[in-house]
Amino acid sequence: MKKYFLLASTLLLFAACQNNDENSQNSSTKEKTVETSQTNADSQQTSETISNDNQVNKSQNQTSDNIAMTELQAHYPRERFPMITSVDPTEEIAIAVGEEENTLTVSYYLVDKQIPLNDPLLSNATPIGQFQRILHNTTEEAKNDVAPNTDAGGQAIDLGHNIIGHQQSGAGSTYLNWQEGNWSMAIQANNLEGEDPQPLAKEIVEYLEKAFLPAPKDVGSGSFMINSSDYHSNVVAWQEGTTVYKISNENTMNSLKMAVSMNQ
Structure with missing residues (x-):
């Protein structure tokens, strides 16, 4: 009888120890789960912060602290415009x-210092670039x-x-x-000036492999x-429905960069 009593006591003690180990393991697992969840939450919050920062930076890059660009976007908050730095960096x-009628025209000028939008100093100046948004009556017109x-x-x-051009x-x-x-x-290209269009064409093709209009x-x-x-x-x-967007610049590559900036 005493042997059975000792055996039962031993089994009860072993079971108690096993339960304690399981409780300890469960507690550890819960702690790890909480830690993992917290880590994931922190990671998500960090990603959201980075995303928000990128949006802010993108907005700041669009105006590039240019007084006139800030005023332009305030007047036309729903319009897209080329980034100011793409006009001439x-x-x-x-x-x-x-x-005028169905055409919005934005002209860009070289200056020594920043001046407000539509400053009178620009009245007799010649633009280096221009952006236009033209509304047409039909898609075919556009x-x-x-x-x-x-x-x-x-x-x-x-x-x-893999792009083939045709020259004549x-x-x-x-x-x-x-x-x-x-x-x-x-x-x-002007033949009298001995101009060759191929180097510029290859430069444009190379640029558009990495930048997207x-x-x-x-x-x-x-x-x-x-x-x-x-x-x-x-x-x-380019045409979007009945709307046409036109960009021009005295520099070929800058005209492309202005257009590319509207796709970012």
Whole structure:
């Protein structure tokens, strides 16, 4: 009888120890679960903070602390505009804006220091770039306004990245055009000046491998001239329904950068 009593006592003691171990393990598991949940919550909060910071930075980069750009966005809070730094990243830029019929026009100027939007000092100045938002009555009108270049005649030119351009000469100029998705691109070179359109075309193709233009609804076009100081000579245009956006800059690559900035 005494043996049975000792055996029962031993079993009860073993069971108690096992329960204590299980409770300890469960407590440890709960603590780890709480820690993991807290870590995940902290990680999510950090991600949200980073995302919010990125949005703030993006907004700050859009204005780039430019007085005129800040005023422009305040006047037209629902409009998209090129980033001010894309107009010319090395210079101070002033802005004038105007509306006539169905066209909103924003002109950009080089200045020595920042001045307010539509400052009278700009009245006799020549823009280095321009942005336009044009509203048409029909989609066909908008598509025709973009006027894409799609001539596939002439000599085939390898521009890299599996893009083939087509080059032909006439009336003292050489024309090189190519297609990139819904975008058609064309460069005009002056034969009398000995200009060659191929280096610029290859530079554009290389740039657009890493930078993305806005996606046009149907058509988009880029029309460029070599060594021109007139901002009308480099125009990027695209159509979204009945709306056409046009960007121009005296520098070919800056005209593209202005357009790319509207896709960011």
